[in-house]
Amino acid sequence: MNQVVARYLDGHLLKGHTVDFLPTSDRFHLFPAGSYPGSRPLEIDVHDLKGVFFVKNLQGNPAHVKRNIFEPTNLTPGKRIRVVFKDGEVLLGHAQGYHPERKGFFILPADQRSNNERCYVISSATREVSVIAS
Numbered sequence: 001m002n003q004v005v006a007r008y009l010d011g012h013l014l015k016g017h018t019v020d021f022l023p024t025s026d027r028f029h030l031f032p033a034g035s036y037p038g039s040r041p042l043e044i045d046v047h048d049l050k051g052v053f054f055v056k057n058l059q060g061n062p063a064h065v066k067r068n069i070f071e072p073t074n075l076t077p078g079k080r081i082r083v084v085f086k087d088g089e090v091l092l093g094h095a096q097g098y099h100p101e102r103k104g105f106f107i108l109p110a111d112q113r114s115n116n117e118r119c120y121v122i123s124s125a126t127r128e129v130s131v132i133a134s
Helices: none
Strands: 002-008 013-018 027-032 042-045 049-055 079-085 090-095 104-109 116-122 126-132
Touching (some): 013 042, 090 116, 116 126
Antiparallel strands (some): 002 013, 002 049, 013 027, 104 116
C-alpha cells in the first residue's frame, strides 16, 4: 500500500493510500487518510491532477524548508529535470523515463530531505519541462 498525496490542478489535495496506481491508467483508487477499514475508496481521475506524490508519511514535516537544488553528493541516476507547473510551482529532480509525448512521468525529487519519495507528474499540468545538463 502506497501513501500518496493527490494534488489537483485547482490547488486542493487529498491524502491517503492507494494500491492500484498505474501510470498507464486514467484512474486509481484512494483510501482517504483516517477512513475506516472496509470503507469504499474514492476514484481519482488523473486528468484532474497536477501530480501524485508518493510520500514517506502523510503528516509531512512543516518545519522542512524546500530546497530546489541538486546537491553535489546526490548521485541519483537519471536525467536532471526542472518542472514548472502551470500554477508556478517548480520541482527539480531526476527522471529516467521522461518523454515529452507521454501523459506523465516519474521524478525523484532533488531535495532528498523532502517528504516526497517520488512524484508522478501529469504532463498536461506543466508549463515547462527542461533537462538540465549535469
